[in-house]
Amino acid sequence: ARLSEDPDTSVSVIESGSDLREDPRVNVPAMWPALLQDPNAAWQFKTVPQESLGGREIEFYQGHVLGGSSALNGLSFSATSKANIDAWENLGNPGWNWTNFSKAIAKAYHFDETGKGNGPLELTVPAEDSEWPRVWRDTLKALGFSVANDPFSGEVCGGLTVPDSIYPSTKQRSYSGNAYLKSALDRSNFTLWTQTSVDKVLFDKTEGDTTIVTGLQYTTKAGDTNIVKARKEIILTAGTINSPKILELSGVGDKNRLDALGIQTVIDNPFVGENLQNHAMVDVSFEVKGGEKGFETLEKLSRGDPGTIAAAMDAYQSRQAGPFSRSGANHAAQLPFPGIESEDGRQRVQRILRQTNPKSDIEKTTETFAAAHEAFVHSVLESPTGASASYLSAPVFTGFNSDGSQASALQVGVDERYFTIVLLLAHPLSRGSVHVTPSSTSTSSHDLAIDPRYLSHPLDIEVLASHLQYAAETLAATDPLASHLKAGGKRNPTGPQTGSFKDLENVKRYVRETTVGAQHYTGTCSMMPRDMGGVVDSKLRLYGCRNLRVCDASIIPITPRTNPQATVYGIAELAADIIKSGA
Numbered sequence: 001a002r003l004s005e006d007p008d009t010s011v012s013v014i015e016s017g018s019d020l021r022e023d024p025r026v027n028v029p030a031m032w033p034a035l036l037q038d039p040n041a042a043w044q045f046k047t048v049p050q051e052s053l054g055g056r057e058i059e060f061y062q063g064h065v066l067g068g069s070s071a072l073n074g075l076s077f078s079a080t081s082k083a084n085i086d087a088w089e090n091l092g093n094p095g096w097n098w099t100n101f102s103k104a105i106a107k108a109y110h111f112d113e114t115g116k117g118n119g120p121l122e123l124t125v126p127a128e129d130s131e132w133p134r135v136w137r138d139t140l141k142a143l144g145f146s147v148a149n150d151p152f153s154g155e156v157c158g159g160l161t162v163p164d165s166i167y168p169s170t171k172q173r174s175y176s177g178n179a180y181l182k183s184a185l186d187r188s189n190f191t192l193w194t195q196t197s198v199d200k201v202l203f204d205k206t207e208g209d210t211t212i213v214t215g216l217q218y219t220t221k222a223g224d225t226n227i228v229k230a231r232k233e234i235i236l237t238a239g240t241i242n243s244p245k246i247l248e249l250s251g252v253g254d255k256n257r258l259d260a261l262g263i264q265t266v267i268d269n270p271f272v273g274e275n276l277q278n279h280a281m282v283d284v285s286f287e288v289k290g291g292e293k294g295f296e297t298l299e300k301l302s303r304g305d306p307g308t309i310a311a312a313m314d315a316y317q318s319r320q321a322g323p324f325s326r327s328g329a330n331h332a333a334q335l336p337f338p339g340i341e342s343e344d345g346r347q348r349v350q351r352i353l354r355q356t357n358p359k360s361d362i363e364k365t366t367e368t369f370a371a372a373h374e375a376f377v378h379s380v381l382e383s384p385t386g387a388s389a390s391y392l393s394a395p396v397f398t399g400f401n402s403d404g405s406q407a408s409a410l411q412v413g414v415d416e417r418y419f420t421i422v423l424l425l426a427h428p429l430s431r432g433s434v435h436v437t438p439s440s441t442s443t444s445s446h447d448l449a450i451d452p453r454y455l456s457h458p459l460d461i462e463v464l465a466s467h468l469q470y471a472a473e474t475l476a477a478t479d480p481l482a483s484h485l486k487a488g489g490k491r492n493p494t495g496p497q498t499g500s501f502k503d504l505e506n507v508k509r510y511v512r513e514t515t516v517g518a519q520h521y522t523g524t525c526s527m528m529p530r531d532m533g534g535v536v537d538s539k540l541r542l543y544g545c546r547n548l549r550v551c552d553a554s555i556i557p558i559t560p561r562t563n564p565q566a567t568v569y570g571i572a573e574l575a576a577d578i579i580k581s582g583a
């Protein structure tokens, strides 16, 4: 959309999914989970068995719809840290620093309540209609954290209220498919094709060592395969899973792998599809007293109780209020390694860093990137103001079964009410990969080897388990939150019983048995110097090619500390500036 602001530039967007701009499952904020099971709206990937998670295969969703995953994501919108973006620049990506990047994010959003941002996406924070948000903040304050953090400061440490990408007046989802496309679609130099899948990029010229892209091969929903020529350049934005897939199908990747698949290599780069990172996610739920005014919980809604759903829909339609009008994930925290403020805590971190100092498994990365990645994560862990986990709170039961599958509120007693804390491992060191297999085609979603290798790095389990122990044994034991939990009440009622969380080994077992991945994957076409393991340079140009760029979450070399959509919009805005400047 930004590129078409120049009337002399013709832009064609090719999207494999459908245009669902009128679909209530996209527009009504709380209805997005209904899209995940619909293969016409979401790519339904699964990981290969995850060795560190007891061999479980974990679901992996991606938007397959106009607007991509922004059409069905959980709507939380907050920036990553200044240190994270500055670490990208330090890898050898000039210009990708916090000063430039925070300006780029501000071009994407407008947050009326704070007067921040001047972009097309609208943000809002829902009105508080229960006491739980106040209790969450007061508990964090009692633990010594600030709760007045600005989600766009780059320096969050403590509690924060995360805005949603929702229009404040209509309470409909605000996303790239409506906010950005609205103006672009009116321009005569902008063309949009939906239900059209890119099969591969066509390289048919070379100049010295550099290849030139001439167009794309695509397949329509009806199954017709055709070619479209590119006059100037191609920008691949198919996401962390599908961008490396398209590159490999086009002959860009590890020559040995491509040879084995019978694909002719055009650009030999063994790092295509590598460095897959994702937030490992785990939660802990506590039975609450129930019956206290202002402390209602949402189990009836999540159980699908017809009367509760009808009342919630009525509140949404008549007053743009209630649980359908928001993400429900607004009351959050980004916290440092538990205890790091004390000498004991600092020594514990040092001990863990020494013990888990891996021969980090570097076969699919370079020693220089592995060292830089570790140095960054270590610096976060050692800092009393860095955050090594993102916390979300919600007054509802969510949890896992002992086989790691998602549990439902139907599995807990009808009179039971819960408060849940969800944790994301902010900066995993575990790195995996995504690669095509012999049956890969542009339109199928069951044909890739997706291996995030969750918790394969020994430091990751230590950090995630330490935060889970903190959430369960310290945060939930602190007033005022503690005073609203049922004394002797149930905890994680559907999960595996691994013993007291006072013992970190029990917590680790719980983590291994229940951890899943957030849908926050990044890194498979990483932006960094080629000899460090890069796939694109700091102008997002594919190494070895003159006129192909990648511009999506796959270029992120070190994953953002929290939900990534604000970061992805920032990448898109910064990339638009780079491209418009002719670089």
Ligand SMILES: Cc1cc2nc3c(=O)[nH]c(=O)nc-3n(C[C@H](O)[C@H](O)[C@H](O)COP(=O)(O)OP(=O)(O)OC[C@H]3O[C@@H](n4cnc5c(N)ncnc54)[C@H](O)[C@@H]3O)c2cc1C
Pocket (backbone or CB within 6 Å): 014, 015, 016, 017, 036, 061, 062, 063, 064, 065, 066, 067, 068, 069, 070, 072, 073, 074, 075, 076, 077, 078, 196, 197, 198, 199, 237, 238, 239, 240, 242, 243, 246, 442, 443, 519, 520, 521, 551, 552, 553, 554, 562, 563, 564, 565, 566, 568
């Ligand atoms: C269920 C879910 C919940 C999430 N919740 C949050 C949240 O609350 N907050 C947050 O910050 N982030 C969230 N995210 C993550 C965030 O939405 C993504 O990080 C972000 O949208 C990634 O953007 P992208 O441009 O890299 O890829 P995408 O947004 O996935 O876009 C890629 C597009 O390319 C299309 N495509 C793929 N292959 C082809 C092909 N061969 N031909 C043509 N088109 C193709 C896809 O259909 C898709 O439309 C969530 C993601 C998911 C899936």
